[in-house]
Amino acid sequence: MGEEREGGTVEAEVIGATAEQVWSFLDFSLLDKVAPIMASCTIVEGSTGEPGCIRYCETKPIPSPAGGDPIVMRVKERLLAIDHALKTFSYEVTENNIGARGYIGNVKVYGKDEGGGCRIEWSFSAESFGVSTPEAVGQFLQVLLQGIVQSIEQASTKGGP
Structure with a gap:
């Protein structure tokens, strides 16, 4: 048995x-363009945006x-x-360089029926979080997500990505 x-969910x-x-x-492939906490994000294997491609990201x-x-987190992530x-x-x-094992993330965008706007939901789970905890990962993802939202809101007032 596994x-x-x-894990948890932030939104x-x-x-x-x-x-x-x-x-x-x-x-x-462009996480570093919308997430101020990210230093770089590059596709290192496969075709951009296609399942199986792998990105390398550093905070x-x-x-x-x-x-x-302080640390610089380094991860390779495969688009499933x-x-x-x-x-x-x-x-x-x-x-990754923090010892996490079996980490899977899911990102979904939900539209709103009334009033415009939308909601981004980021859920995650892992077998082990290494030197971290589910709560700390959730806090990191919330900061990451808030930075993404701020970038999107600023860019959308200027007309696009």
């Missing part, structure tokens, strides 16, 4: 942009989940699935 998984509202507009910003220095000096009609994608972490 190990028990832990954020986007004001002034439709789900379609927000989806256009969530390109798997800017961030507080260590274990305490102490993407559905443009449903505005969702899933990915797995294949390599």
Whole structure:
């Protein structure tokens, strides 16, 4: 039997942009263009945006989940699935420098029926979070997501990605 998984979900509202507009910003290879906390994000294997492609991402220095000096998180992530009609994608972490094992993330954009805007939901689970915890990963993803939302809202007032 497999190990028990832990995880969580973070979400954020986007004001002034439709789900379609927000989806256009969530390109798997361009995370560093919309997430201020990211230093770089590059496709290192496969075709951009196609399931199976792998991206390598590095954060800017961030507080260590274990305490102490700031760290630069380094991860390789494989796109598992993407559905443009449903505005969702899933990915797995294949390599990282914090000891996480079996990490899977899912990102989905939901439109609002009334009042415009939309909501981004980012769920995650892992067999082990290494030197981190599910709560710390959730806090990191919330900061990441808030940065993405701010970038999207600023860009959407200027007309696009």
